[in-house]
Amino acid sequence: MRTLFDIADEPSADNADVLYDAISRKLAEPSFRPRALFDRFRIEVLATTDDPLDDLAAHAALAADPGFGGRVLPTFRPDAYLDPDAAGFGERVRRLVETTGQATSFAGYLKALRERRAHFVAHGAVSADHGVLEPYTTDLDPAAAQDLFAHAIDHRLDARAAREFRGHMLFQMAKMSVDDGLVMTIHAGVRRNHHRPTFDAFGPDTGHDIPVRTDYTENLRPLLEAFGTAPGLHIVLFTVDETSFSREIAPLAGFYPSLYIGAPWWFLDAPDAILRFRSAVTETAGFYRSSGFIDDTRAFLSIPARHDVSRRMDASFLARLVVEGRISPPTARRIARDLVDAIPREVFKL
Template sequence: MTSRPWTLHPDRALPAEPAQRSIARELYQATAALPIVSMHGHIDAGAIARNDSFGDPAELFIIPDHYLVRMLVSQGFSNSDLGVRPRDPAAPFETDHRLIWRRFAENWKLYRGTPTRYWMEHELVEIFGITEEPSAATADVIYDELTEALAKPEFRIRGLFDRFNIEVLSTTDAPDADLADHAALAAEGWGERVVPTFRPDAVFYPDRAGWRAAVDRLSARSGVDVGDYAGFLEAVQQRRFAFVAAGARATDHGHLTANTTPLDRAEAERIFAAALNGPVDAASGEAFAGNMLFESARMTVDDGLVMQLHPGVLRDHAASVHETYGPDNGFDIPVAVEYARALQPLLNAFGHDPRFRIILFTIDETVYSRELAPIAGAYPAVKLGAPWWFLDSPGGMARFRELVTETAGFYNTSGFVDDTRAFASIPARHDLSRRIDAGYLSKLVAEHRLTLDEATETAVDLAYHLPLASYARR
């Protein structure tokens, strides 16, 4: 007996209740084909400039996807087993990509109920036409089918960029980035499609390893002598203007807390001078970083970049994994965040200034209704970012709408961001967001709290118009 080909249900992630599902289906259809506005992510601009191919399935789906990797690590695999290259060039790691794919396929059931399962299903079926679910028995067949597809010109990154209907994609870039890849893309007419984002975290925390080297690179790239705090501020502002000239629309700040307390000038100068001469303690580092968020807001008033703040992640929780594999591999773990008092200095100074814009993200959903929605519902400079990291899941997205909308409404939110390094997952992530929003709106229609026309307009705005407006150049 031949099994039926693997297909995806057209109503996946829509409400189970029949009346709501019917409405949600209509709302989803209004957004399904809209262009993707991807304003927060980590795709390499160089890969797009070179029009790279993805090599093989392990290189595309597994090695760059920290969601997927950490699940397998939680079940006893090491990062090396999954092809993640250690810092030590002499250290062994798995280079047999077919074996890496087998390890994933044999453990497909681990992803049941997770957003990774949804994304992978979408990618494999909708993009690559795979007709069998991953398993130990199908691993090699799927690997060969994917490898054959990835060798075709239309599956290089620019071909997929067009196929995914990406209107604009924002990368995330260090303050000393030369932006040469963005310049090359702009010369080819891609300047409005792929834009940089200024991410200065490495130079804002003087207590962290590598800070002095990052400051030296900032000085070299900007051409500004960073021998004191004044020179440091000048160099940061100079690089921000360079990013604006390269098409940037936003800055991005991944701090541990939301502290935005400005320091007395003499204290900021003291901490900076001390850091140039040796390590400073964590309290000084946090105080300086909070001061630099305030300074970043001031600079935003001048250069027009949108400020993105997403605190509350304890980075590289596993010290040994971080030491072995480097940043972004040591497991990020959410922590509680306080926003109302922490943001008060910044918002008192800039929250009603029409030249200032800030988008707040969180992975501490306990603050949605208590702090973030009331802040966004009051300050014209503030929008709430989409559920992010651990909350970009069906349940996380649904809870966000339930907890935020009654206070902040829909139009004080910024629309969805995918925040991914896994390029092929971008359309899957946006598709899931559109389905969850359709489900939430269908409930309002079913309860006669919105008309169908209002819900349709809102769904389209959430998927497309709001992210464009939230990140528009000033």
């Protein structure tokens, strides 16, 4: 409010109309057009998340636009194609496999996913984003996977089998990331659409996604045993269960070279929570196994403030370590810079 709209007053019932009008006037100015803000915010890279069947024409058009020099990348987001419990799963997967010109089979499904990933890579994607309720992974034998797939597209999987299928597909996504280099981001542990009446009335993403306790150590083990030390693989783990930071995620990232600790996410991207995060992970995994700050906002105007908060809190954490004699000022300065530049650049292959 202060930086973008020159509003210093605390919002209240008294000044609500005045503030609303002031904001509206600003938003109508040319300097508040998206491209102008993109420049003003000095954004180097912005990534969208996209449906695997998206032709990415908008991305191609923007990349080809001589009037826009920014880097806007697509991200492969296949959740709805990997979860047999997702509404419309069978139909969606059939459309996916059709793109290969093959009959609907598990082999065709894997082929189609690989080809769509290649399509995203060709349009500049650097990562594939995976939202799951639990980060369960498993490596099924091909016959079992084929069998689950056949039942899944006809909606004939019980809860246990659906879990096995999802676990196998998260495993397959890691395998494909080893091959095509897409950074694998996994954000787990949120019960989506907790309040069905609100979902029925207003749809998804309406404020009632609620975190649940999440176990990483056992769930990710099959994936990490197979690919955790694969050269070039980058996995970034995001959680909203902060108990896992010191107990599971930092120890895992301390061992597996492929695994990075995602920035504090969603309910945890606020000042106190950011300091708790740094305190929880740093003594086990240091700074260089974290992703550095990346922002997942849907609110374009919030980007500078969010980066600012993150930088201030990391600076505050580093300053404490300096005051306590635990790191030297030059080291703190180096880490502060790396957390917003070298580290996310390396982790996300930018």
